[in-house]
Amino acid sequence: MKKNTINTIHGNLVENTDTPIVNGSHCHEYCGCLTKNGYGQISLKGTTVQIHRALYIEKHGEIQGKLEVNHICNNRKCGNVDHLNLLSHRDNVIHSFQTNKHNRKKKVVLTKAQIKHIYHNERHESREFLMKKYNVSSCTIRRIFNGSRKVG
Numbered sequence: 001m002k003k004n005t006i007n008t009i010h011g012n013l014v015e016n017t018d019t020p021i022v023n024g025s026h027c028h029e030y031c032g033c034l035t036k037n038g039y040g041q042i043s044l045k046g047t048t049v050q051i052h053r054a055l056y057i058e059k060h061g062e063i064q065g066k067l068e069v070n071h072i073c074n075n076r077k078c079g080n081v082d083h084l085n086l087l088s089h090r091d092n093v094i095h096s097f098q099t100n101k102h103n104r105k106k107k108v109v110l111t112k113a114q115i116k117h118i119y120h121n122e123r124h125e126s127r128e129f130l131m132k133k134y135n136v137s138s139c140t141i142r143r144i145f146n147g148s149r150k151v152g
Contacts, residue, residue, distance in 0.1 A: 006058050008032075009042060009051050013079045016138050018131060020073065027078040031139035038076040052076075056084050068092045074099050077139070108135050118144045 012032040019027040030040030030051050040051035056069045059081045063069065067086040071078055074096075078084075087095060110118075118130055118141060125133075127141045134140075142148075 006054065009040075009054060009079065012040075014138050014142065018128070018138075019075060019078075022073040022080075023082040025080055025082055027073050027075045027083060028080040029075065029077040029137055029139050030079050031142060034077065040077055040079060051079050052084055055079050055081050056086075070095060077137070110134060110136065110140075115144055119147075121145075 009030070009032075012030055013028040014031055015025075016027050016029045019029075032051070033041050033043075035041050035050070041048050042051055042054070043049075050069075052071065053063070053069050057063060063086065066089065068089055070085050070087040070092050071083060072085055073080070073083040075083070114134060118134070121130070127138060127145075130136075130141050131138055
């Protein structure tokens with residue numbers, strides 16, 4: 001994996017202190033493109049790569065056999081390599097059900113008025129307050145502040 005690709009991935013990771021501490025640290029959520037299932041992804045020469053796999057390979061080397069990279073934290077956007085381990089498909093599915101991973105909260109869809117309120121933030125509310133108020137991640141708040149999400 002090219003170094004500039006890994007740097008791009010690292011540049012899009014944001015520590016989310018609202019996530020539980022796993023193996024001594026919070027999740028580092030990916031703020032780039034996500035798959036329809038919520039995994040971070042990046043395109044390399046026309047091939048889509050999931051960021052958690054790329055980061056695991058960067059730290060530990062190639063993945064042998066049919067093993068899958070598992071999120072111990074159950075956060076599909078997480079790219080914290082301390083929250084990743086290798087499991088067989090069977091064990092990954094078992095982990096998913098044992099940790100109630102399949103029963104996630106519904107995706108939050110913000111209204112244009114809510115996005116506008118966050119963007120203008122006339123009350124100077126903290127990012128943490130806005131995250132809790134609208135039940136969204138720090139990445140969502142950052143995208144709105146940076147103008148990556150359209151303001152109505």
